[in-house]
């Protein structure tokens with residue numbers, strides 16, 4: 662049998678092929694192509710202009726940072742990190758990875774340690790935000806005192822984030838075990854490897870902030886550390 666299709670098959674194929682009809686409907690001359698391209702580009706540009714306008718439009722946000730009210734104009738999706746550093750000039754909070762992995766940008770929102778690089782400013786409205794500058798007015802927060810006494814930092818870049826995570830841990834767990842510390846500080850990276858001193862400083866801060874002579878508090882504390 663030859664490979665050539667029968668006449669009836671050739672006829673069917675022709676009927677199923679839409680190419681000639683489409684060519685008749687959308688018949689462009691060469692000269693139409695620039696006009697068509699211009700139309701597509703124009704609509705595309707208008708579409709993108711709308712998208713960028715929505716993304717770039719600033720809004721006013723009322724924040725409470727370190728106990729002080731502040732109003733900032735920023736796009737809704739601007740990370741809190743950039744609002745703090747670039748708009749409010751609070752440069753103690755550091756930019757490390759920008760993707761939530763290093764902890765250098767840690768601040769407190771409502772007492773919880775959060776990554777400010779991953780927190781849009783719109784999500785921080787009406788919440789109490791604390792940065793390293795607001796941990797205490799005079800450097801007497803137990804974490805600050807312990808960090809100095811143990812001489813924790815090496816290059817220092819990660820330490821604001823480390824201290825904010827440590828302070829949040831101690832607020833929740835006043836007498837943390839090594840395991841508590843490791844779990845809470847797990848996401849804070851130190852390229853200088855100061856982890857051992859960080860752990861010592863957290864224990865030191867816990868001892869500094871522990872109540873001096875309350876048997877009830879001691880009992881509660883030993884309950885917690887007896888895990």
Ligand code: FES
Pocket residue numbers: 755756757758759760761762763764765766767776777778779
């Ligand atoms: S800069 Fe935010 S987690 Fe690294």
Ligand code: FES
Pocket residue numbers: 814815816817818819820850851852853854855
């Ligand atoms: S002290 Fe250098 S990165 Fe931690």
